[in-house]
Each structure stands twice: as structure tokens, then as C-alpha cells.
Amino acid sequence: MSMDTAIATPFRSSNGRPIADHYPVVVVGAGPTGLTLANLLARYGTRALLVERNPTTVQEPRAVSIDDESLRTMQAAGVITTVMSHVVAGYGSEYYTPSGRLFLKVEPSEQPYGYPRRNAFRQPTFEAQLRDALETVPTVDTLFGWAQDGFVQDDRQVTVELRNADGERRWIRADYLVAADGARSSIRTALGLGLDGETFQEKWLIVDLENSPTPSRETLVFCDTRRPCIALPGPNGTRRFEFKLLPGESPEAMVAQDTVDALLASHGAHPDSRICRKTVYTFHARLAPRWSAGRVYLAGDACHLTPPFAGQGMNSGIRDAHNLAWKLAWVTGGSMPRHLLDSYEPERREHVRDMIDLALRMGRIMGPRNRAIGVLTQTAFRILGLWPRARDYFAQMKYKPKPRFENGFVIADGRGARATMVGRLLPQPAVRTALRDGVLLDHVLGDGFALIGLTDDMEALARAARLPAIARLRPKVVAVSRAAAEAPQPPEGVERIIDSAGILEAAMGGERDHILIVRPDRYVFSTVKVGEEHVVDRQLAALLGTVMFDTTTAPVPSAAVIGAPA
Template sequence: MPEAAHYPVAVIGAGPVGLTLANLLGRLGVAVLLVERNPTTVQEPRAVSIDDESLRTMQSAGVAEAVLAGVVPGYGSHYYTRRRRRFARVEPTGQPYGYPRRNAFRQPVLEAQLRDALARFPGVETRFGWTLLDHAQDDRGVTLSLEGPDGARRRVTCDYLVGCDGASSRVREILGIALEGTTFDERWLILDLENNENTTRHTEVFCDRRRPCITLPGPDRTRRFEFKLLPGETDADLLDPAMVDRLLRTHGADPRATLRRKVVYRFHARVAPRWSAGRVFLAGDAAHLTPPFAGQGMNSGIRDAQNLAWKLAAVLEGRLGPGLLSSYERERRDHIWQMVRLALRMGGIMAPRSWLHGALTQAGFLALNIWPPARDYVAQMRYKPPPRFHEGFLLPDGRGRASLIGRLLPQPRVRAPGGETVRLDEVLGNRFALLTRGDDPAALDRLSHPVWQRLDAARVVVLPPGAAPAAGAVAEPPGEAGDGFRAALAPYAGQALLLRPDHYVAAGFPLADPDAAARAVEALLAGCESPAVPA
């Protein structure tokens, strides 16, 4: 066997999560080996909803505009009783992170876009049709045994290995880690249609305990229908062409549409008890499985990729110590369980356990429509738990629920010094940044401690609307409130925020006492010097 080639990071699995991780690492200058057992990216529709957080990650990966060209942006959901009376409407209009909250997409298109984008990076190598046979690690790195499509075997080494290889993850299996949680008895029939002329641009949810159904929009005249199997029904019963035709006909499908895919699946609420062992990490479905009702399975995996990418890059380039990597699971685990619980609650609305339970739930939603704040809580998707870290690479400031620490910073549009209007992340970049909002373009000049140079932190002052941007400053365009950006930063007047490369807020501190802030950040960095999670 020839001498093993070496890569800083090896990623197993080229689904949306693995492809996103490889693109993020490529943009950060990290060489990557991406291994996929299938000969190409997925060719059939699977995930169908991409949210605003994931689109912001696509922006970080440098592919947002290409991805946006292939999505149906900003669709909502309408919920109906069994008598087809609408009792709830979800149509979020805000764009706190710079993009519509819910968007329909086609997974084969997204994966092809992400694969093509890897050609930008000479340090990223892909091996499709290759299978991971085994991996082993020591304190110097990880050794992989791979088998190619011709049966030839190769050995490669890497500093870090990330398993993005799905629910039946080979990486996780070798680690001896089993998913914990529940595999539900519920089964659902998925029908994917093409050339569908049904013009309803929103999701329709038929909350009928006799046969719950959800139908979702897609790009290019595609639409998905999902039907719950009832007790006593077999997969064959629902896959029968006559049954498929009847279900589609009674739920508004275009009779001339082409049936692209039909499959029965069970849903899961399962999470790995640990997401890493030494130099090996798990992400996406390899680490957690989420019921589909909130559309957060793939999106949760993309959050994993965003969280892990900058940390791997910071450790590999020596900017931060390997202990930083232990914050990955600590930061992500709580939010995963929040998404699982949200999906289960939404599933309970779609498929009420009894006639009375359904009637009371639907009556409750109708009552909420009477009070505008309650109605908007539903319509604007404020029930979706926002991403927030309570521990990890951050310095809590004691402000409780009003705190920005551990939160994803809102992304307004800003006017750059050249006069163009861009999303804020285009100015921040995928790096550490010091940000403040005020009317002094030189507000951050007094931050001269070496710790800021160690982080290579960009400095950005956001000026009030109408101000003329100067070097190192941007201005909010007149009339744009940035979906809460000003309100979020209002408690931090006279302060600076330390932003991480994933645009989460790590710390906030008064500009009047920069030395104390620097000492606190130095202590945070010192905490990263401990070893990563042992194998």
C-alpha cells in the first residue's frame, strides 16, 4: 500500500452537511478530503425546506446567490380542520438574519451547487464512490482505511475526522456510539410530484386524525404530499397506485402531474450521547435525528457545520487551542433538543391523538387570532426557538433574556464606504470582529490590547441611518430597521461586541474599560488550551 496522504480535515459523507462543511473549510483556507460512498450527489428529492439560518451559512460559504436562484423564498403554512376550515396561518415577513424565514428547495440541486462550488478550492479533494472501511486515532492524528470503486484500498491520515455520513454512520459505528431516543411507530407516505400546476405557494396542513396530510411547495412546479399511515395499514396499502391516486385527488394535486417518487418512512427523535471522541466528530444525522414536522433536520445539520468549521480552522492555524473543539457539542446539543420538541409539538397539531384534542387545539388557535400579539406570535414564527448558547466559547454578561451573548447577531443591510448596500456579513467576513453601533467612526480605536491582534479581529462601527460611512464604518440605510438590529443593540450603547467567525456574539464590554475586557477575553482564550475531548 502506498504511503498515506495527509489532510488537515477529512469529511465522510457528501450530503448537504458534509458539502457545506467542506465549502466553509475551503473558504477558511483549510485543506479537506471529502469522501462519499455513492458515485454522485443525491439524485432524488429528500429535504425540501431551507431556513434563513442555513441561507446565512450559504452566504458564509460564498454560494448564497446561486442557491437563492433555485428556491421558492418566503413561503408560509396554512393549517386546516378536517372540514377544510383554516384555523391558523404562519406567514413570517421578517428577515432578522438577512433572508426569508422559510424557503422551498430541491436537495439534488443544492447538493450539485455545493459540489460544483468546491472547485474554487485547490486544497479540497473529493472522492465519490469511495467507502470508509475503518478509522483509528492516536495523539498525532487519525488514520483512515478507504476502498475505491475498483476495490483498491488506500490509507490516508488527517488531523481531524468529521462524520457527516447520515443515520447509519460508519464513523459513529466504529466509535461504538449508538443513537439514543425514540423511533416512532408512525409511518408516513411521501409523494413527490413534478410538473404540478397547483399554484398554492404555501404549505397546507390538513389536521385530520382520520388521515393527517401535509403538502409543501417546491421550485420548478414541484410539490410534496405526505400522508400518515393508519393503524393496520401496510406500506404496500399506501403505495398501491389506486390509493396514491385517490389521496392526491382528494387533496388538491394536479391530476396531470408526474409522480417522481413515492416512499414510506418512519420518523425518529434520537441523539448520540456524545458527538466526538478525541479527534473524531459527528455532525448532522450522524449525531441527531429530528422528526420532519418542523423542517429542521437538514437545517440542524447545517448549523453543526457552521459551528464546527471555524473552530477546526482556528485550531489548525494555531490561533486557538484544541480545547475550543469541546465547545461544539456543548453549544449545539440544547438547541437540537429544542428542535426535536418543536417538531413533536407540531406533529401533535397535525395528527391529534383524539377528536377532542384536535377540536380544543384548533379552537385555541382560532381564539389567538383575536389578540394581535398572540396572532403574530404564530404568524411570524416566534414560537421557533432561536439559536442561543448558554455555555461554550462565550462570556455571559448577566443580562438574562435580553442578552445578546450566545445569540446569532441579526443581519441588517448596511451601506459600505463605497456606497453599495450589502448584508452586514459581507463586511464582517468569516472572522472574529469587534462591532459597535454609534455615531463615532473611531469608537474602536482605543482597543489596542494584543489579544485583539491575536484574534485578527476586524473592527466595524455601524453608524446611524443617513451617516456617511468612513473607513472601518458602515451605515444603516435610511428607513431600514434591520428587523430588530437597532433594538437588539440598544442595551449595548457605548459598548463593543466581540463576534465569532460564525457571527454569534461571544462577549460584550464597555468601551470605557477596554483593558478589563481584554483580560476577560484572554482568560476565555486560555481556557481553550486544554486538550480536546479524549478518545
Template sequence: MEAVRHYPVAVIGAGPIGLTLVNLLGRFGIAVLLVERNPTTVQEPRAVSIDDESLRTMQAAGVVETVLGGVVAGYGSHYYTRRRTRFARVEPTGQPYGYPRRNAFRQPVLEGQLREALGRFPHVEARFGWKLLDYAQDEARVTLSLEGPDGARQDVTCDYLVGCDGAASRVREVQGVGLEGTTFDERWLILDLENNENTTKHTEVFCDRHRPCITLPGPDRTRRFEFKLLPGETDADLLAPEMVERLLRTHGADPRATLRRKVVYRFHARVAPRWSFGRVFLAGDAAHLTPPFAGQGMNSGIRDAQNLAWKMAAVLEGRLGPGLLDSYERERKDHIWQMVRLALRMGQVMAPRSWLHGALTQGAFLALNIWPPARDYVAQMRYKPPPRFHEGFLLPDGRGRASLIGRLLPQPRVRRPDGSEVLLDEVLGNRFALLARADDPAALANLNQPLWERLGAVRLVVTPGATDSPGTVSEPAGEAGNGFRAALAPYAGCALLLRPDHYVAASIPLVDSKSAVLAVEALLAATGKAAPVHAGILTTISENAPG
């Protein structure tokens, strides 16, 4: 009999979340099986907005330059009353994580890029046209029953299974778990245009209770229009060609554009009550559905992939115990609900409940424009909840809201000793790191405990001025440097312990580090006894090494 093949990780679903997860695991050297029931990646438009955090994840996956080639970077949103008076403008200029805050893309292009990038990894196997029939797990492994395009069946095993297979997830279905929570159920007509010449750089939001409309830019003369269905209307009413033509004509579409797709979507705000079941995990739409008004559905799933990838790699490499994976849901779930609430609030602005509600909301935004700090709060997207963990794999330091613990570290451009400038993560790599901002290039010399070797932590000192010392970089001038300095100012005399996803896990005093080191040791011990390195794990590839 043919031996059953084993993989450290199996990922079900080759959408943007599954493909991102596999690319990240591939860079960590983890052998992965990717299973997708469709014969290819999606060919029609779906998600259209990718944010700065997701682009930073593409950087971690080693594909950001390719992805940026198909992106319209740095667009904003303009909000209009029913009479087409602009009452709010969102055009963020800052790049705290190294990339513009809002960017337009085409999902078929992104998925094609991510699929092609898998060719870098001889340890990744992708099976398109295969579907998951069933699976079962025990203490040692998960056994999957798969069916190929010719109907042939095959069993494989894995250490961990991740369901990235969408809202109708088969992985979640086998567990008998549905999506629960607050439901925001509305129908919107989605129209995707190609060869659209009559376009603007920004999203336009027409906040009209009679017929709310959103029109979003895209690369290569594409544009999306979204119209809310009203009570009593059927899908067929708005899908009728004459209605489609009228709606597009009244909202500035190019009459010569090609209609690529028209579909009615139902949007929900729902979350699975559990995201993990022993060796089985859910990510992306399989775990949560977010209304589209904040553009955070796919981006939230990419955050899931980033969170899971380094943890699975750390466990499979034997650096940390399997209890580390328990922190995945605890860290991600709160932020998901923050994104859901943000989307619901934005939906209320776009589709006011009544004439009075709309007038009061729009009047409030106009009033905010008078006061620069309030105007900038909106324009710079400071209303978007920043990524932050309050519990999980971290050690709170008692600094309250000013604390960097649990936060994603800002990513400025830095100057290497050879004079070249790169984004900070290119120096750190996707691994644990000890980072300090100090005048002394040898500031980390006293942190010589075996703990840091066990974690494989790289060391980096960021100096205010030019430096030619190994293990150092200098910070830039300008807004990015100012933001980085401000963020690290409370941590003078400390090193920050960074996780491989560039979130801050702990602060370590440089002078008397004993108690902090003991606390980090206890944090590691809480993940459980680390398993030996799995035979399917490869050495981390050189392109992921710090520069």
C-alpha cells in the same frame, strides 16, 4: 512504498451537511478530503425546506446567490381542520438574518450546486465512489482505511475526521455509539410530484386524526405530499397505485402531474449521546434525527457545519487551542433538543390524538387569531426557538434574556462609505470582529490590545447616519434597521466581540476595557495551548475579506 497522504480535515459523506462543511473549510483555506460512497450526489428529492439561518450559512460559504437561484423564497403554512376550515396561518415577513424565514428548495439541486462550488478550491479533494472501511486514532492523527470504486484500498491520515454520513453513520458505528433519547417512530407516505400545475405558494397542513396530510411547495412546479400511515396499515397498502391516486386526488394534486418518487419513511427523534471522540466528530443525521414537522432536520445539520468549520479553522491556523472543539457539542446539543421538541409539538397539532384533542387545539388557535399579538406570535414564527448558546465559547454578561451573548447577531443591509448597500456579513467576513454601534467613527480606537491582532479581528463601527470614514458602515431605515437598533440598544458604550459564525461571544466596554479583555484572554487560554500553523493551511482567500 507510496507515502501516506495527510489532510488537515477529512469529511465522510457528501450530503448537504458534508458539502456545506467542506465549502466553509475551503473558504477558510483549510485543505480537506471529502469521501462519499455513492458515485454522485443524490438525484431524488429528500429535504425540501431551507431556512434563513441556513441561507446565511450559504452566504458564509460564498454560494448564496447560486443557491437562491433554485429556491422559492418566503412561503408560509396554512393549517386546516378536517372540514378544510383554516384555523392558523404562518406567513413570516421579517428577515432578521437577511433572508426569508422559510424557503422551498430541491435537495438534488442544492447538492449539485455545493459540489460544483468545490471547484473553487485547489486545496479540496473530493472522492466520490469511495467508502470508509475503518479508522483509528492516536494523540497525533486519525488513520483512515478507504476503498475505491475498483476495490483498491488506500490509507490516508488527517488531523480531524468529521462523520456527515447520515443515520447509518460508519464513523459513529466504529465508535460503537448508537442514537438514543426520546423516540418518535411513525410511518408516513412521501409522494413527490413534478409538473404539478395545481399548486399554492404555501404549505397546507390538513390536521385530521383519521389521515393527517401535509402538502409542501417546491421550485419548478414540484410539490410534495405526505400522508400518515394508520395503525394496521402496511407500507404496501399506501404504496399501491390506486391508493396513491386516491390520496392525491382528494388533496388537490394535479392529475396530470408526474409522480417522481413514492416511499414510506419512519421518522425519529433521536440523538447520539456523544458527538465527539478525540479527533473524531459527528454532524447532521450522524449525530441527531429530528422529526420533519418543523422542517429542521437538514437545517440543524447545517448549523452543526457552521459551528464546526470556524472552530477547526481557528485551531488548525493556531489562533486558538484544540480545547475550542470541546464547545461544539455543548453549544449545539441543547438547540437540537429544542428543535426536536418543536417538531413533536407541531406533529401533535397535525395529528391530534383524538377528536377532542383536535377540537381543543384548533379552537385555541382560532381564539388566538382574535388578539393581534398572539396572532402575530404564530404568523411570524416567534414560537421557533432562536439560536442561542448558554455555554461554550462565550462570556455571559448577566443581562438575562435581553443579553446578546450567545445569540446570532441580526443581519441588516448596511451602507458602505462608497454608497453601496450590502448585507452586514459581507463587511464582517467569516472572522472574529469587534463591532460597535456609535456616532463616533473612531469609537473602537481605544481597543488596541494585542489580543485582537492575535484573533485577527476586523473592526467595524455602525453609525446611525451616513458615513464616509474607513471601517464604518451606516445602518438602514425600516424594519431591519429597527430590529438591529433594538438588539444593540443595551450595548451603548460597548463593542461586541463576534465569532466567525457571527454569534456574539462577549461585550467589551469602550471606556474601561481592562477587565473584559482579561476575561477574553482567559477564555482563549481555556482552549489550551495553540498549536503552530499546520503546513496544510492556506491563507484565507481574498473573497472572504471584509469589504
């Protein structure tokens, strides 16, 4: 069967619809990153195909922690209510010395992005929820049980070869291909890219339990050179234990039932617990040298691997998905030039590196190199805990690097790195609208760009929205007040909201009379003083009309390298 014949012959998706011969976006890999990307593309109305080599989503527990930023992305994808129904929200961590003394407690209560900072979930449930959400979406088709088996690309499109378990082959054309196919990504390999840079390897025994009640809902971290261990909570009576392998220990010996039983008993596992999974993982800290080539983009574990100690591996992939999804939607929809996609890696790479570094630092606390270092570290944390500011820094997880980028699709406002909101994730307070109270901000802003005015001059805000380049963004226009009596009724096209806690104003350093331009992924594109909107409008016009980012375009590999179909 020729490629042209295969493309012309209809076949059906996993959700029963005929597969088209062309999609704006093809996503390979239906893990958390790929499923999130597909759901966001559906939200933006972008036609896409999601391809997964396995017949269903993952069935065994893998990632167990989802953070506030990822939950905000689930809100953007329209699935937050479903996801939260199976999440244990807002847990903390307790760190113990070898003698069982508590030396550090992390108990975050702040919710700057609208959700608790740390939350427990079960990946099989989460993936099934995201897949189910796609079943009735008219714009996204799914193909489970089909593997990507090669692709070719030119300056106009990518042609992807697919193969099922019966050996049947099909070819699909796409404007863009996204590889969310995991650490062993065949697409990354075909591009001639590895996972290199800083490499860190440790082996840990992972034991997942069901029917495992515990007196504490917190993560328990046993910082002991003799055997570092982590016990993590989960929903519906589930729990995970992680035990570090010591030098000379083999994975085969560690998964032996007697060994597992002894380790669980020594760390307080409930005797009625049922083991549903035991395996040895090797944890890595790695980055791909490039995250794209031509019309092919890497996301999630396909381009970075993070040790699990900070719970940020899957969450980093979800950040990739949100960053990439709106850009693909706006580019394929004709609203933005293709150069917008060049901002993906520069915006994400440094934050991923920061999260890897955080995980390595936390790993050193959990598993000190020797007893003396452990004692010094644990004593230092106890002393710092006597200082309220330091105690709050750790308890509220302020050590976690906040997402921020200096390069990419942003316009600097000249306020300096410490003061500016540009390139930062906008806080998400609960606000009051004309119809409702306690509404999370993103529900007001919608799915696209937003123009947020911290000003009583609503006419100026309306005029800013009509400036030529800003108008191209088709932003939702919102005026923010501290109290209902502060400002008159807004003009047509402007919605007024009440931020009674002043969270958005505080994010701007307490300054009013500013306008924020906010992207669909809720990062701040730019800020400008009221009356100076024309300046940022001219800068935006230049950005949209030229090569926008200071980054080198990666060469497109030849067909021979990436496995062209014969």
C-alpha cells in the same frame, strides 16, 4: 499492499487533483452537512478531503425546506447567489380542520437574518450546486465512489482507511475526522455510539410530484385524525405530499399505485402531476449521547434525527457544519488552541433538542390523537388569532426557538439571559457603506471575527482592536451609525456603516456605547461597554490560554474498537 505503500502511491480526486497523504480535515459524507462543511472550510482556506461512498450526490428529493439561518450559512460559504437561483423564497403554511376550515396561518414576513424564514428547494439541485462550487477550489479535494472502511486515531492524528467499488484500498492521515455520513453512520457505530435518548417513530408515505401546478404557494396542512396530510410547495412545478400511515397499514400497501392516486386526488393534487418518487419513511427523534471522541466529530444526521414537521432536520445539520467549520479552520491553522473544539457539542446540543421538541409539538397539531383533541386545539388557535399579539407570534414564526447558547466559546456580559446578545445569532440588516447601499451586514464583516462598535467614539473602537488578546482574533472593525451625519470619519482600520433601521442597536436593547465581539459564524462572543474593553481582553486571554470549556473530554476508543487496518 501495506498501509505505508498505499499512502505513498498517488491517486486522483474526483476533481482531478492528486490526493495528498495528509489533510488537516477529512469529512466523510457528501450530503448537505458534509458539503456545507467542505465549502466553508474552502472559504476559510483550510485543506480538506471530502469522501462520499456514492459516485455522485443524491438524485432523489429528500429535504424540501431551507430556512433563513441556512441561507445565511450559504452566504458565508460564498454560494448564496447560486443557491437562491433555484429556491422558492418566503412561503408560509395554512392549517385546515377536517371540514376544510382554515384555523391557523403562518406567513412570516420578517427577515432578521437577511433572508426569508421559510424557503422551498430541491435537495438534488442543492447538493449538485455545493459540489460544483468545490470543483475549482484549490484547498478542498473530493473523492466520490470511495467508502470509509475503518480508522485509527491517537493523540496526534486520525488514519482513515478508504475502499472503492473495485476493492482498492487507500489510507489517508488527518488531524481531524468529521462524520457527516448520515443516520446509519459507520463512524458513529465504530465509536460505540448509538442514537438514543428520546425515541419517536411514525411512518409516513412521501410522494414527490413534478408538473404539479397548484393555486397556493403555501404549505397546506390537513389536521385530520382520519389521515393527517401535508402538501409542500417546491420550485419548478414540483410538490410533495406526506400522508401518515394509520395503525395496521403496511408500507407495501400504501405505495400501491391505486392507493397513491386516491390519496392525491382526495387532497387536491393536479391531475397532470407526474409521480417521481413514492416511499414510506419512518420519522425519528433521536440524539447521540456524545458527538465526539478524540479527534473524531459527528455532525448532522450522524448525531441527531429530527421529525420533519418543523422542516429542521437538514437545517440543524447545516448549523452543525457552520459551528464546526470555523473552529476546525482556526485550530488547524494555529490561531486557536484545540480546546476550542470542545465547545461544539455544548453549543449545538440544546438547540437541536429544542428543534426536536418543536417538531414533536407541531406533529401533535398536524395529527391529533383523537377528534376531540383536534377540535379543542383548532378552536384554541382560532380564538388566539383574535388577539393581535398572539396572531403575530404564530404568523411570524416567533415560536421557532432562536439559536442561543450559554456554554461554549463565549464570555458573559452580566446583562442577564433576556437582555444579553452573548451566545445569540447576530441580526443581519442591510446596511450602507461608503461605496454601496443595501449591503447585507455579513458581506461587510468578511469571513473572520468582527468588532462592531455601536458608538461614535471610533478612536476607542480602534484602541479596543489593538488590545493584545482581541488583536489575536484579527477582527474586522466596524463602527455603526444610525445616520450619515451622526459621526466623524473613522480612523484607519475602522469601517463605518449606516444601519438606518437601527436593527443592531435594537438588538442591544436600544443601548449605544457598546462593542460587540462577533465570531466567524456570526454568534456574539461577548459585548462590553466602551471604556471597559480591557476587562473582556483579559478574560479572552485567559480563555485562549487555558482549557476553555466546562465539558468532559471523551475517551478515545482503542484501535480494536474502531477497525484498524491490518
